[in-house]
Amino acid sequence: MQLDHGIIGNGRTLALVHPDSSVDWCCMPRFDSASLFARLLDQEHGGTWQFESDGKLIEGDLNYVRNTNVLRNIFTTESGTWELFDFMPRIPDGLRHQTPLQHVRLLRPLSGRPRIKVNFDPRPDYGRIKPTLLPDGRGLAFEGKGERWRLQTNLPIDFVLSGQEFTLDAPRFFTLDFGLGGEPQHIDDIHRSLDLTIAGWRLWASNSFVPSFADAAVIRSALCLKLHAYEPTGAIIAAATTSIPEIVGEPRTWDYRYCWLRDSVFTVEALRRLAHFWEGRQFLRFLLDVVESGPLQPLYGIGGERDLPESELDHLAGFEGTSPVRVGNAAASQYQADLMGEVVLCIRSMLIDQRSDLRDPSQWYPLVARLVGEAIEGFDRPDVGIWEYRGQPLLHTFSRAMCWAAVHYGADIAEHFNQNEEAAQWRTKAEAMRSRLFRESYNERLGMFVQAVGAPEADAALLLLPSIGFISATDPRFLSTLDRYKELLVGEGGVMRYVHPDDFGKPVSTFTICSFWWMEALALAGRLDEAVEMFEQVSSRCNGLGLFSEDFHVKDGRLLGNFPQAYTHVGLINAAMTLGNLLRARDGNLHAWS
Numbered sequence: 001m002q003l004d005h006g007i008i009g010n011g012r013t014l015a016l017v018h019p020d021s022s023v024d025w026c027c028m029p030r031f032d033s034a035s036l037f038a039r040l041l042d043q044e045h046g047g048t049w050q051f052e053s054d055g056k057l058i059e060g061d062l063n064y065v066r067n068t069n070v071l072r073n074i075f076t077t078e079s080g081t082w083e084l085f086d087f088m089p090r091i092p093d094g095l096r097h098q099t100p101l102q103h104v105r106l107l108r109p110l111s112g113r114p115r116i117k118v119n120f121d122p123r124p125d126y127g128r129i130k131p132t133l134l135p136d137g138r139g140l141a142f143e144g145k146g147e148r149w150r151l152q153t154n155l156p157i158d159f160v161l162s163g164q165e166f167t168l169d170a171p172r173f174f175t176l177d178f179g180l181g182g183e184p185q186h187i188d189d190i191h192r193s194l195d196l197t198i199a200g201w202r203l204w205a206s207n208s209f210v211p212s213f214a215d216a217a218v219i220r221s222a223l224c225l226k227l228h229a230y231e232p233t234g235a236i237i238a239a240a241t242t243s244i245p246e247i248v249g250e251p252r253t254w255d256y257r258y259c260w261l262r263d264s265v266f267t268v269e270a271l272r273r274l275a276h277f278w279e280g281r282q283f284l285r286f287l288l289d290v291v292e293s294g295p296l297q298p299l300y301g302i303g304g305e306r307d308l309p310e311s312e313l314d315h316l317a318g319f320e321g322t323s324p325v326r327v328g329n330a331a332a333s334q335y336q337a338d339l340m341g342e343v344v345l346c347i348r349s350m351l352i353d354q355r356s357d358l359r360d361p362s363q364w365y366p367l368v369a370r371l372v373g374e375a376i377e378g379f380d381r382p383d384v385g386i387w388e389y390r391g392q393p394l395l396h397t398f399s400r401a402m403c404w405a406a407v408h409y410g411a412d413i414a415e416h417f418n419q420n421e422e423a424a425q426w427r428t429k430a431e432a433m434r435s436r437l438f439r440e441s442y443n444e445r446l447g448m449f450v451q452a453v454g455a456p457e458a459d460a461a462l463l464l465l466p467s468i469g470f471i472s473a474t475d476p477r478f479l480s481t482l483d484r485y486k487e488l489l490v491g492e493g494g495v496m497r498y499v500h501p502d503d504f505g506k507p508v509s510t511f512t513i514c515s516f517w518w519m520e521a522l523a524l525a526g527r528l529d530e531a532v533e534m535f536e537q538v539s540s541r542c543n544g545l546g547l548f549s550e551d552f553h554v555k556d557g558r559l560l561g562n563f564p565q566a567y568t569h570v571g572l573i574n575a576a577m578t579l580g581n582l583l584r585a586r587d588g589n590l591h592a593w594s
Helices: 157-162 187-206 215-227 261-273 278-291 339-352 361-378 397-416 420-441 460-464 476-488 512-524 528-539 566-586
Strands: 006-009 014-017 023-027 035-037 048-053 061-064 071-076 080-087 091-093 096-098 102-112 115-121 140-144 147-153 172-178 509-511 551-553
Touching: 006 080, 006 215, 080 187, 091 187, 102 187, 115 157, 115 172, 140 157, 147 157, 172 187, 187 215, 215 261, 215 566, 261 278, 261 339, 261 566, 278 339, 278 361, 339 361, 339 397, 361 397, 361 420, 397 420, 397 460, 460 476, 460 512, 476 512, 509 512, 512 528, 512 566, 528 566
Parallel strands: none
Antiparallel strands: 006 014, 014 023, 023 035, 023 048, 048 115, 061 071, 071 080, 080 102, 091 096, 102 172, 140 147, 147 172, 509 551
16 A cells, blocks of 8 residues: 555544545544554554445545645546535634534535545554444444444445445545544534634645745645644644555554654754744643653553553554554653753754744743753763664664763853853863764764764764754764765665665665755755755655655665654654755845745
8 A cells, every 4th residue: 555645634633534435544532642543554444434326446646735734536437427516614714713523525526526425444453453433323322342333324324334335426524533422413503613614724824934945845745734732731742654665565564643742843843943832832831740750651541641551463464464553652761862862952952033922931941940850860871762673772863962062062051041150060071072972983984973882883873963053064074974874865766765684684774864954954054956866756756645654665765664743744844944945045036035
């Protein structure tokens, strides 16, 4: 199965819809709930919700309604042409939004008399339950593992139960609600909900600052990131799915439906650069809640859960037969020393941005002081690194550079709060850490920064060193690193995270965000045309809706890994912002109307 899907959502739940109309992935009531539809991971037993036309399943012309997270699919068949809208209501309501746990599907005839069949096959609890669909006077109700859903429609319910064809001669709607509440729906309510949801998304998109470079891709990426933010708590998930493999046939299958602090702060920063602050404020609220519950850990549940035990679902076949299907993630218990730096950078950006409105900012200084202390300790403590190796911990260069960042930028925050004596102490400590990193992590013989102390391998995460202010991108040591990494990590398919064997063997998929890191590094180093060429090459390899997964396969360029991947869209936004600014400066287009 190709990852040709679109994603819909409203900040409370989300779903993936295939061009053939199938809902292939949906978890309710939360992003990390057990799936209700999981055809993505088991075509026979996972469950789906789809429409056939003229007795067969066909692919339509699937697109987003411009600048929204509403999908429109146009189908042309022998009996006629019809359109299908998929959305989850997000209705503007003053300064807030109404976001019911509801998936709406609206079918409208365009020409002829299309013949349609409904296949409504929910399978709660990751496909372990095949529920009985019971008419209850307001639609179809069903249950699974103590949870309830209701399907309402203006089509006679018998056609859903029997699976018989009907003639689409007037608009027909279906609403799937979590729980048995909700008022009876009318077609006028559905059209109003669609119109207001479109208007709300377009208002959000219109408030985005764009870089005058790849603007359409940036807006789509921003809209995608917005769907990863869980509005009830402020948590931001890494991806919508679990267990789409990095490589088909290999056990590199992970559950990404949780809040990685690293991914989240990168997302907050990307949205801040686009002038969206609500997501950052909500995430920082979530951060305050979870850090007070115990030691910092790499990821949390979207409700702040600390314990995310990893297990395998043997009853699901997996994406294209790739097992295991995993839920939970053991990385929650790992030690990753880079976290302190990323969190401090996020807090600093939000505090010093005059457009931000953080209430009672003084509450942040005790947290920053704690993170700086943990970063000083973590600088000499081996960790599993940004790539979450499950083997022996090492003194990873990127982790140590982020420890430096926590101390260095923590001093900025200390000055912000007039803690000048502590700021001076931290700056002295940060400079000593920086000097050690140059001595211990830049390999003169190899002419590059290496992944870890005593480990001679390349690591694409080190392309971020100029972005965090550790080194100038024109420093000879970084320029030499770029040259060596081009030989070791860069190919026609993109940029590898690393090329040495890991816990599962030798990787063969490029990690897409690394390609965007590469472009930024090239641009900052003065190789702007090369960076633009790479951007055009990589950005064109999204699916037909502008969405990216985690990886590209090196040989065929196929999208693999969990989907859509927030981290990848963060990379696209940041690369486009950097390239756009540098192109305008180079071409003298910094004036108004340029």
